[in-house]
Amino acid sequence: MAELLGDWKRTVTCGELRGSHASRVETLMGWARSVRDHGGVIFVDLRDRHGVTQLVFRPEVLPAERMDLARQIGLEYVVAARGTVQGRPEGARNPQLPTGEVEVLVSEFKILNESEPLPFLPADEPAASEELRLKYRYIDLRREPLQAILALRHGVYQSVRKALSREGFLEIETPLLVRPTPEGARDYLVPSRVHRGKFFALPQSPQLYKQLLMVSGFDRYFQLARCLRDEDPRADRQPEFAQVDVEMSFPSEDDVFGVIERMFVAVFEETMGLRLETPFPRLSYREAMTRYGTDKPDMRIPLEISDVTDEAVRGGFAPFVEAAQVGGRVACLAAAAEFSRKEIATLEGQVASVGVKPLFWARLTPSGLEGGVSKSLSRELAAKIVALASGKPGVVFLAAGKRAFEALGMVRTVVGSRMQIADTGYNFAWVRDFPLFSWNEEENRWEPAHHMFSMPYDDSIPFLENDPGRVKAHVYDLVCNGVELGSGSIRIHLPELQLRVMKVLGLSREEADRRFGFLLEAMRYGAPPHGGIALGLDRTVMLMSGRQTIRDTIAFPKTTSGSSLMDGSPSEVDSKDISDLGLKLV
């Protein structure tokens, strides 16, 4: 039944005909979204990614056998139709459709391809289960919401390229087959056939290569880079993802911030028509942790955490005193909202995951604090809490311990999700002054808080060997609405300093040379001061499109177990393919 395209040319898309096009003869091609057969006249809604146009098949126009063929058109058949554009009769216009003023009276048509009944229809709302949508991703991608997101993503690519090019950045590609790195995430390994027993890795990021480009003198580089990390996915994490990778020579932190702020202003302006306020607020890591209990605060939530350790200790309540004695703090968050016992119990469970238990609470009423822990609070502490709440009624939370602020940060996020903050815009912020190292309790060693190539502050360098925890670094994150969009730093360009940092991390000189010798050597040949940032492209698009998962921003994403339901990857391979690589399955 299907006919070949022949010499037919599409003259318009399904989204562009208007009343002013009346009486023109046009050719459209698309998918049958809906077929309405009235016995005589037949209506077919033809859809492509640009829109929907109504086709009319009439027995007065088409011979009987063509009408019979038109009757065969099923949902999602691919149809080419040629005919006269005409205004619709009075009362038959459809204000829901941009093309609803007109229709195409079909004089010739071809069924270009048939479609078996689909596992689900693109027009279905609600959509099919995500499992089915992932298996038939090519059908899911016919849906308008996903087409809009991929179009937005395209717009972001273009704006980023234009904005960075305008400022003198060169787009340069770096290898996909790279040297495995023991640090950081697990590598995806690629066995070398030629060099038996040796492996490439797929890059976790272009980090080392962009630093080497700085050594080469490409003083402003960027790349829309694919990054691969063999770690378990999440709603906002995929095994492969995209970064806007940026690096520049001779920069201050403010230079990097300025470039990225101007880039985001351009992106939001050009793709969404939104005007972002710059500069973005800047806060220190310490500030973020003590005011918001997280290093990626959602600044839309108008609540802050307060330190009430002094009052709490003077009050003598044992759990508070004990927490302070072991170096912990006592923190308070006035939620200014009601919580049921059950909701509080749920929060308690979440907070316990950072080792804070119990979660203390009390209810603030016009007559003071009631219920929960209220009877154990001193008059001074109670007064302080009432003052912090500005008298706003609702539940007040208290946490004690080393991670008291983090615990209340989790509570703050939950409170925020219940407030009407969704449409309060995009609240960007820079978080800076990160520590260079963090202590790994299990492995009893220092780890890089960001990565080992970040430059410590001048006045922190003397503490490198004796007090690593005190070393602060030129490391910064960009956050927006509680999402970490990117992370960067000014890098170390001095080989001796790089070796000192590696030593703190437990890398001997020999190991450092073996693993990173090419970088250390490059630093000895005139490496300029440099720094940059990498921004999560998928997360940015997720945020801009109001989605809850980056899967919706990626054409062909993986599941939370890292497989692809569409093509069935990963898959087995022939044993010959394995032995050719000099490998054996264990």
Added chain:
RNA sequence: GGGGUCGUAGUUCAGUUUGGUUAGAACGCUGGCCUGUCACGCCAGAGGUCGCGAGUUCGAGUCUCGUCGGCCCCGCCA
């Protein structure tokens, strides 16, 4: 690796709480009717390994255990 949750016609779901006759609805599909619909309408029909495997029971979609898969979270993610 761990915790939670879901899995029933092609699809979205109801039914599982309290085990019991022939597992229902809508959309889709098939056939018929219908010349202004736009989620067209009307009539009729087909369509089920209740994810899979054990177990308890006279009897399991329903209870138990295991297993597979999706999603969310912890670990992990320099």
